[in-house]
Amino acid sequence: MTYTRPRFRNPHLPVNEIGYTQKDYEGALSTLCAGCGHDSISGAIVQACYELAIEPHRVAKMSGIGCSSKTPAYFLSNSHGFNSVHGRMPSVATGAYLANRDLVYFGVSGDGDTASIGMGQFVHAIRRNLNMVYLVMNNGCYGLTKGQDSATADLGSKSKSGHTNPFQAIDLAGLALELGASFVARSFSGDKTQLVPLLKAAMAHPGFAFIDVISPCVTFNNNPGSTKSYDYVREHLEATATIDFVPIKSEITTQYDAGSTKDLALHDESMIRLHKIAADWDPQNRWSAMNALHQARTKGEILTGLIFLDKGLQDLHTVLDTTDKPLNTLKQPELCPGSKALEEINAGLR
């Protein structure tokens, strides 16, 4: 069953600049386990969309299969969603994006969905710099099939059954960086203050925005010895910087010590403001970002925050030189060459 929320509405709820309350961005009630990190991420998505004042119906929610891929039902109930095939969300999103370049494409995947069965499509979505947010709810295990290790489980991490993972982990943020992704970030489902501005920046970024969100599985991977448990992640977080997202042409109100901040203007004139910046890290230098990621891993830390941003890369529509109008709005007279053209083709084939 889809469990819808009661439509009771408090008339005094605050509204955003286009007149929507935060409730207008919510979805159906979640059927995930109580305490699941994924639900916190859904909450952050609701908040980010509300604060960005995106019209809910102008978002398309794309997902594959798995616990994570169920979440699009739990946020933005006025948006179309597509719970597609295991590991194949990127291709469906590619097609949808080609058809209509004017919607916001929000892709949700999991570590099984992305790092195993969907690895090929994930990699190629990055290559094409699809204009979409690609969020991985990363818990290091397969939840719906009851707790098998995934390809992002760390070497030596212990599962609930006591089994120790004997394989190397795939670092999706590192992979995305290596493949040339134009926006790479990592966060933690328990850290909404970091996740919300990252989500807003990702949605404002006109290219492939990848966010790897460590999201502990309360049922199968929250035990001592697991490197994706709430306790372990909280103890090993290391941020690149604290970030604020400043919408288009808004005044910067937060004050920071001079010299400790860095502003990154995005394509649409919104701004990412970074402060408490980690030493030896430059978000616009891919090598510096890779270095920071590797150093954190060596120290057993999980580097979070904005890791890399490339504002110059062209998105897929620009590369293909498609018309500015969404292709799904073109009408028959613009599409069909007509009988006269066909007669000429016939003549050329005689």
Added chain:
Amino acid sequence: MQHLSAINDFVIRFANVNGTGSASANGLFARAIFRMGIPVTPKNIFPSNIQGLPTWYEVRVSEKGYLGRREGIDFMVCMNPQSMPKDIASVKPGGYFLYDSTKTLHREFIREDIHYIGIPLMEICLREYADPRQRQLFKNIIYVGALSALLDIEFAVLETLLAEMFLGKEKLIAPNIKALQLGIQYIHDHYEYPLHIRLERRDLVGNRILIDGNSACGLGAVFAGATVAAWYPITPSTSVVEAFSEYAEQFRTDPETGKKNYAIVQAEDELAAIGMVIGANWNGARSFTATSGPGVSLMSEFLGLAYFSEIPAVLIDVQRAGPSTGMPTRTQQADLIASAYASHGDTRHVLLFPSTPKECFDDVVAAFDLAERLQTPIIVMTDLDLGMNDHLTAPFEWDDARVYDRGKVLDAEELENIPKFGRYLDVDGDGIPYRTYPGTHPAKGAYVTRGTSHDEYAGYTEDSGTYKRNVDRLLKKWDTAKGLVPAPEIVQAATPNDCGVIFFGTSIYSAAESIELLAEQDIHLDSMRLRAFPFPESVGQFIADHELVFVVEQNRDAQMRSMLINELGIDPKKLIPVLNYDGMPITADTIVKQIIANFATV
């Protein structure tokens, strides 16, 4: 020695080495015959290779207008020492064998019952051309010149064709003409010409055109308004998207901005290609892919999702012979069952079976309308023979009054005026629900698309009754499809009889020829050409009206016969398989022999 003797009725085969530029010379030869008003059928028999392996080009010339392949080579043009023993053996007694006589032919290659025409092609090329590449290319044109003298091809026709071929590169015309003349001159000096088999101008082609099926499919997709093509290269389907790309560039470039009113993505594999097609169609753009058997296998999972979530998609399957590399450059109709029932769960897909390039165009256009009307994948089943060979076909037609059928889609205003939108609700009783495009209305019409687990309002459910109700509605939609797909083409024999023959796709040419040949032997058959799956009612009626029905198809397992038995509950004894599955296009001879053999055993 016997001389084969025939006007406008022979088969000539060119044995070439892949990658030596022979294709354009051989194409010039075939097109010249077409321009002389004589029905012609060229076929490529090529290896899975870019350079070096043997490749053949076979041209059947038929005054009677038979366009199927015919067994037996009347004239062999041998340009490949590798395949020479086999090529010599394949010539009919009294036939001709043209070869490069720069080196003497070894005694073991001499047959007493065929005619040898030696031309020192390499010697002429070495003498006339300095550049090695030119020597290779003009060697091909020289043998075309020689053939034009031997078979009586009008020189003016060749001249015109060369002028058209090199439009914009006029410098190349004169050297090509010279090469033709070198060949003609050699024949004039050394042989009697023309031969007993030769050509004579006729007016038998009418307004027909010469084109391959893949180009026709690509053109059809442009006319049908496809805006998103996603594909993965695979022989023999690759040229479908290449043709779409060329025609789209010509007709779909915005005159003001120079930007493209279409998008083509070469996907990472077939799984992604069909995923993109489904994503684009879900979002309201007409989108298609083209593939072959292995691609259909890979796309099966997604085809099931599209069937259950009711998303339009158009897939062109250019069928070939099975998996791996090698035989896949040969033709077959062997993906029928894999396509009709592709995917897990209870799935069935609509298939269209074009027989000619004209029908490739028409069926691709129809496929987009059907896909959106029925909200389901439509698979256009062509094959390598149709897709990659030029066929003489009726000219393409387009009615400017024709309006695309975009199916049941609700816009913002319509959503505003209905009390509650139900994505999977059968409002009209035809099993087809209404859909909405993402981003249509701020508060109405949004839903989450999923596979099987949804109720009439697209809400998540695992309720048994709801599931059953939904899949039963899909069957109702399947029944609706029977009335929308093209009806079979039924032809009654002039002499009343109780036997019928069923065929489809590229078997049309040889089937039509075999019906005439059998009639000469007093075996009269009514015929039915299938155009689509699901089978309209008239298909069952035709079978019911006959005692015995032959089913002609180009696969080992009589897949169409199985589908007829399965779908229509026909007694298997009534349907006699007539099969061809060696990778070569079916011949009338194959059909005639199998049908006669059956009567002999009755």
